[in-house]
Amino acid sequence: MPHVVFIAPRFLGNTNRYVKAFADLDITLSIVSGDPAESIPEALRDRVAGHYRVDSFLDSAQLTHAVRAITKSIGRVDRLAGMLEELQLPMAEVRDALGIEGLSAATARNFRDKDRMKEVLRANDVPVARSTLAGSRRELERFVAEVGYPVIVKPPAGLGARATFRIENADDLSAVATPSPREPLQVEEFVGAREHTCETVTIRGVPVWRSGTRYFPSPLEVLETPWVQYAVLLPRETDDPTWTQFHPINASALTALFGDQATTAAGTALTHMEWFLRDNGSCLVNEVGVRPPGVQIMPMMGLTHDTDLVADWARLVALDEFTPKPRTSAAGAAFFRGQGRGTQITAVSGIERAIEMCGDDLVEMRTPKVGQPRSPHYEGEGWAIVKHPTTDGVKDALRALIENVRVTYG
Ligand SMILES: Nc1ncnc2c1ncn2[C@@H]1O[C@H](COP(=O)(O)OP(=O)(O)O)[C@@H](O)[C@H]1O
Ligand SMILES: [Mg+2]
Incomplete structure (x- = not known):
């Protein structure tokens, strides 16, 4: 054993x-x-x-x-x-x-270090945004002069969209803390696009199953717009070209990042890849985690494939085994975020109406409570998961949740 x-x-x-x-x-x-x-x-x-x-x-x-x-x-x-x-x-x-x-430190850095990730992907002809790791103000300014505004700055090993900002002009740029060799800053060309995810199960480097979601709106817009509610959609269709066109890029990106470890135990993984779809139809890889995804994507993948993805993941990483299941429905998650200033929730409304409108589509709900402290995370203070046989059914349910539930800070 x-x-x-x-x-x-x-x-x-x-x-x-x-x-x-x-x-x-x-x-x-x-x-x-x-x-x-x-x-x-x-x-x-x-x-x-x-x-x-x-x-x-x-x-x-x-x-x-x-x-x-x-x-x-x-x-x-x-x-x-x-x-x-x-x-x-x-x-x-x-x-x-x-x-x-399993995954060595050298390979893990390909995933964990955003600059190195983009370098490795670029070197393997995987499309990514132009980027650099700036170790000084001069390097930061030189990059901006090269690619033009807007740019995105973020920590080289960030997560959860923490300390990520859009820089629109010279004033914004001068407000950015000066990077240093010890505290460098990841700077990237701003990509205006829809944001998707691609979850992939690989066994010794070979993709055996994929799922994907779309973020509404992008995590950056969620950060920039404190009152906006947030949703993640996992569609019913597995053959929608919007998602499948990305699969070859997903495969090349994983091969590049797993590198010489791809066909070893390290290449047996569930990966969570975030990618951009631009209006002109082109796709760019944003970042990849070698771990189960957050934002309720694990339960959503389980619901839409009639399985327990946590159990499936454990079996995968412990025993190198995974049984792909067909997708039988769509699912979505809505995240409730408060409006106004203040450090705690003072009012919550619209819950009953949202529950009534979702009907049987509502699977699980964590209701924000009055008195609850304001969450430091962009996911907010509560959430709900919905499931429906059709993608449109899930969109309706998500809309019912987001348009009715109101959380107020005070
Ligand atoms: N180059 C970029 N262009 C546009 N938006 C970006 C870019 N890089 C990051 N973002 C926005 O910031 C969010 C967080 O950045 P990301 O690279 O995913 O880091 P994290 O590890 O914090 O999730 C992304 O989901 C996206 O909304
Ligand atoms: Mg991210």
């Missing part, structure tokens, strides 16, 4: 779903966590062979120490898994240090 170590930061809701998924497999399961062994959910405790608590689960030295201890007590580790974006590089460093099969 393969021995899999899963990194569970804390034994909380979503993470416990992943722990359970691994516990249900025919494997020896060990866990590294920021929480003590007593916090392992009761029902899963018997299934956990080894447990090691660390103070900081993002620190690769602590993780290495933990996995080494587990190796000593339980045995050789075959796979090391974790679903957070920030964990991918530390986990790869542990694999390198202990000789565990």
